[in-house]
Amino acid sequence: MSAGLARPVPEDLYRTIRLIRRFEERAIDLVRSGDIVSGIHPCIGQEAVAAGIGAALRGGDIMMAHHRAHGHMLAKGTDPGRLLAEMAGRTGGVARGRGGSFHPSDFGAGVFHCSGTVGHGAPMAAGAAWALAREGAGRVAIGIFGDGAMNQGALLESFNLASLWRVPVVFVCENNLYATTLPVETAVAGSITARAAAFGIPASAHDGMDPEVVFEATAAAVARARDGGGPAFLEFGCYRFEGHHTFELTAGLRYRDAGEVARWRARDPMELAGGRIPARRRQQIDERVETDLDAAVRFALESPKPGPDEALDFLFSSGLRPRGGVPRNYAGRDG
Ligand SMILES: Cc1ncc(C[n+]2csc(CCOP(=O)(O)OP(=O)(O)O)c2C)c(N)n1
Ligand SMILES: [Mg+2]
Numbered sequence: 001m002s003a004g005l006a007r008p009v010p011e012d013l014y015r016t017i018r019l020i021r022r023f024e025e026r027a028i029d030l031v032r033s034g035d036i037v038s039g040i041h042p043c044i045g046q047e048a049v050a051a052g053i054g055a056a057l058r059g060g061d062i063m064m065a066h067h068r069a070h071g072h073m074l075a076k077g078t079d080p081g082r083l084l085a086e087m088a089g090r091t092g093g094v095a096r097g098r099g100g101s102f103h104p105s106d107f108g109a110g111v112f113h114c115s116g117t118v119g120h121g122a123p124m125a126a127g128a129a130w131a132l133a134r135e136g137a138g139r140v141a142i143g144i145f146g147d148g149a150m151n152q153g154a155l156l157e158s159f160n161l162a163s164l165w166r167v168p169v170v171f172v173c174e175n176n177l178y179a180t181t182l183p184v185e186t187a188v189a190g191s192i193t194a195r196a197a198a199f200g201i202p203a204s205a206h207d208g209m210d211p212e213v214v215f216e217a218t219a220a221a222v223a224r225a226r227d228g229g230g231p232a233f234l235e236f237g238c239y240r241f242e243g244h245h246t247f248e249l250t251a252g253l254r255y256r257d258a259g260e261v262a263r264w265r266a267r268d269p270m271e272l273a274g275g276r277i278p279a280r281r282r283q284q285i286d287e288r289v290e291t292d293l294d295a296a297v298r299f300a301l302e303s304p305k306p307g308p309d310e311a312l313d314f315l316f317s318s319g320l321r322p323r324g325g326v327p328r329n330y331a332g333r334d335g
Helices: 010-032 047-056 070-076 080-087 121-135 147-151 153-164 192-197 211-226 258-265 269-274 279-302
Strands: 062-065 111-114 141-146 169-175 203-207 232-237
Touching (some): 010 047, 010 070, 010 269, 010 279, 047 070, 047 269, 062 070, 062 121, 111 121, 121 153, 121 169, 141 147, 147 192, 169 192, 169 211, 192 232, 211 232, 211 269
Parallel strands (some): 169 232, 203 232
16 A cells, blocks of 8 residues: 555545445436436446545545546545536536536546547546646546547557556556447457556456445555656446437347346445445445435526526636537527
């Protein structure tokens, strides 16, 4: 384990996993009720990766992630109510409802961006790490992406520059065996870790269903990056118990057989982490998570939706309006 970072107690890891699991289940309810219109990419089954990573980072570290990032954000410290509000397109959301489930950011929690563009977590994190190296305050960036991102050119280019410039970034590949419906073995030639190692980046693969394993590996990589040792690459083997996206609730796709899903469900990270703490404590945590999520759902649904005249607000860094005026079909207040 890294020096200077306290090992998380088992109940902290369990609490985070439980929060993420129930958050996602509540969010699926809100998809069903029509309050989250985009649908979501649930991370149910993959919570141990988020919990272990979150425990290995400090508040000032920067996270860039992907389309399946609610769990990572919660583990990094994002408020559940503000994240749900974001997903429901409400002004109380972490990005004022403009990012939604696919593209949220939460600067207060150090989550600079989650991108629905596959593979972009890596170059964004490398760029952030370059800035952090210049700042010299010992902060690190973490870039999280899926196995499907391993064939993106921009991701491999960012490995190259991160290694050459020894920037403090930890690349994390969540290998959940599928990119949408495409099995990883039909899409990625060679080994995933060997790709990062080819750029001189220390790379290793670990069990992503155990939050303690994830924590140990991430804490070591983060400590090394913090001390000027440069980038690291971690592959975490994991599995999503639900569909790629909530459209699968009705789409009835057949790309995984029931036996495979059942084998992975038998390794449920929530049961693993929950089994490491006393039953009574587990029950208290569960009750507290439920109370917190009741409040989170209330906050999200009571938060106002932006009006049509606010549709283009906050989208342009130069001010609030696009250069050259607003589109013709925009009936806003100062068009
Ligand atoms: C550049 C790009 N290509 C394709 C897509 C469509 N798409 C969205 S999610 C996804 C699969 C991503 O798989 P993976 O990276 O393994 O992440 P997972 O969904 O398994 O968490 C694809 C192909 C996209 N969003 N961006
Ligand atoms: Mg995948």
